[in-house]
Amino acid sequence: MILLLGAFVDTPALVIDEAGIIVHFEDKNTPESIQQISATTQRGELVIEVPVGSFILPTFCDLHLHAPQFLYQGNGLDLPLLEWLDKYTYKAEERLDSDPILAKRVYERLAERLLENGTGAVSLFGTIREETNLILAKSMLDRGIRARVGKLSMDISTRPTYVESSTEASLEAAERFVADCCAISHSKSSSTPLIEPVLTPRFVPTCSDELLRGLASLSGQSIHIQSHLAEAHDQVEWVRSTRGKDDIDVFGDAGLLTERALQAHCTYLTPPDLKRLVDTGTSVAHCPLSNVYFSSKPFPLREALDMGVKVGLGTDVAGGYSLDIMNAMRNAVAISRMREGHRVSEQGGSRDSAGKSLAITWIEAVYLATRGGAIALGGSSANLGLFRVGSPFDAQQIRLFDEQGQGVGPLDFFDLDSGVNGQGPHWLTQDIIEKWWCIGDRKNRVRVWVQGQQQRALDNS
Numbered sequence: 001m002i003l004l005l006g007a008f009v010d011t012p013a014l015v016i017d018e019a020g021i022i023v024h025f026e027d028k029n030t031p032e033s034i035q036q037i038s039a040t041t042q043r044g045e046l047v048i049e050v051p052v053g054s055f056i057l058p059t060f061c062d063l064h065l066h067a068p069q070f071l072y073q074g075n076g077l078d079l080p081l082l083e084w085l086d087k088y089t090y091k092a093e094e095r096l097d098s099d100p101i102l103a104k105r106v107y108e109r110l111a112e113r114l115l116e117n118g119t120g121a122v123s124l125f126g127t128i129r130e131e132t133n134l135i136l137a138k139s140m141l142d143r144g145i146r147a148r149v150g151k152l153s154m155d156i157s158t159r160p161t162y163v164e165s166s167t168e169a170s171l172e173a174a175e176r177f178v179a180d181c182c183a184i185s186h187s188k189s190s191s192t193p194l195i196e197p198v199l200t201p202r203f204v205p206t207c208s209d210e211l212l213r214g215l216a217s218l219s220g221q222s223i224h225i226q227s228h229l230a231e232a233h234d235q236v237e238w239v240r241s242t243r244g245k246d247d248i249d250v251f252g253d254a255g256l257l258t259e260r261a262l263q264a265h266c267t268y269l270t271p272p273d274l275k276r277l278v279d280t281g282t283s284v285a286h287c288p289l290s291n292v293y294f295s296s297k298p299f300p301l302r303e304a305l306d307m308g309v310k311v312g313l314g315t316d317v318a319g320g321y322s323l324d325i326m327n328a329m330r331n332a333v334a335i336s337r338m339r340e341g342h343r344v345s346e347q348g349g350s351r352d353s354a355g356k357s358l359a360i361t362w363i364e365a366v367y368l369a370t371r372g373g374a375i376a377l378g379g380s381s382a383n384l385g386l387f388r389v390g391s392p393f394d395a396q397q398i399r400l401f402d403e404q405g406q407g408v409g410p411l412d413f414f415d416l417d418s419g420v421n422g423q424g425p426h427w428l429t430q431d432i433i434e435k436w437w438c439i440g441d442r443k444n445r446v447r448v449w450v451q452g453q454q455q456r457a458l459d460n461s
Contacts, residue, residue: 002452003040006050007428008057008387015040016393019192020452025387053401053408055428057366058385059120059394059448060325061373063285064226064264064314066125067136068093068103070110074321081232081294081319082205089318090159093152097129107139110323114145116442117324120394120450121146121374121381123226123262123285123314125200128152128164130177137184141195144455146381146394150200150226151177155211163206171214174199178223192380192392194451196224201256203228204239204247209254216255224260224379226285227251230268232294248273257282259378264314266304267295274300274307283310283376286368288331290319298335302358312373313365329365329437336360362437363430397446400436409443411435 015024076088126133140147157163185195259281340358371385
């Protein structure tokens with residue numbers, strides 16, 4: 001049992017049971033909270049008091065990350081999507097498939113970086129080799145990260161050495177991986193397994209219709225599925241020229257637009273397409289940074305949210321060069337503001353007659369990075385991103401200023417009283433959180449918990 005006292009972006013007293021589930025969450029001054037504090041102290045169990053100057057926030061959800069591409073993060077963003085895949089991506093993925101020692105090094109380091117950046121839940125694209133993806137799954141499990149791990153399914157490729165031998169072989173490999181990944185996840189006792197397999201057809205250009213239909217059938221056994229949808233101009237046109245229809249129709253005809261499906265990017269979707277996602281329950285991983293590099297259109301985020309599309313944020317490493325969801329939040333806001341500015345200029349300086357804006361706020365971006373991402377992931381992750389009784393305790397402690405009132409890391413505060421302990425219970429304001437959101441970094445992240453387990457006390461010196 002753990003009892004945590006402090007400032008939440010809600011209310012300040014929380015009790016977590018042995019399974020990492022929140023069993024009490026109320027103001028610390030209520031009679032029940034006082035009783036919980038007394039009982040926990042008497043039993044000698046862990047009581048953590050979060051000091052003034054720090055607050056607790058849910059961990060971030062990264063809905064779209066290519067784990068093997070972490071190998072060359074920050075390089076090779078100079079080409080259109082399909083050329084970039086041929087020149088950089090397939091080579092890197094093939095290299096990790098042929099070198100399990102390198103794969104282990106890359107994936108273990110990736111896990112550390114995710115925790116440093118406050119990411120507690122992630123949906124990962126892997127490679128085509130089953131064994132390499134099991135290394136990925138175990139690396140995430142060993143560091144206590146909540147991860148969906150996807151073995152790529154590809155029966156078409158422009159690189160002859162990096163493709164599965166047949167549709168049948170691809171489907172058999174996917175089914176084996178699902179079973180083996182589940183076995184790894186259950187190797188550690190937990191009420192909620194941290195690791196789950198996710199079926200991963202890379203995207204329409206690398207998958208035959210037969211493969212997509214077969215994966216849809218496998219997904220029908222309550223297995224989640226992820227892919228890319230309407231990402232870039234060259235990809236969209238390639239699908240139209242080879243399949244004679246848009247890739248949303250390819251996925252739809254195969255049975256892969258469902259409440260278990262997560263599609264990345266979706267920048268070329270029309271309003272009727274977005275309505276189709278709502279009707280089928282399909283989620284979107286919005287990756288604003290990589291969209292700048294590989295799509296000539298921004299994702300219509302405001303319209304999608306207003307229509308009720310389930311949306312979360314993704315880093316899309318290495319198509320996006322930053323592993324930090326905080327950068328994804330900032331980019332999502334910046335791009336949405338540019339869209340609104342463009343609309344205003346196109347309308348001769350006039351605002352929308354209904355007073356609506358295409359821009360999102362920083363608060364909405366925090367929602368997308370936490371609760372919105374959890375809803376978009378669905379399944380066992382659907383209860384993440386908020387503090388309530390019955391939810392897993394996945395959280396991060398953010399430190400804004402120290403006992404002397406000095407800002408931590410890049411933060412500077414000039415309006416705090418010198419006596420920090422006199423700040424009172426309402427020191428945490430939206431302005432203070434917004435400052436952290438805009439300019440804070442990993443130096444402000446003190447601790448990260450997943451399923452009630454502290455995965456590391458971060459060394460941010």
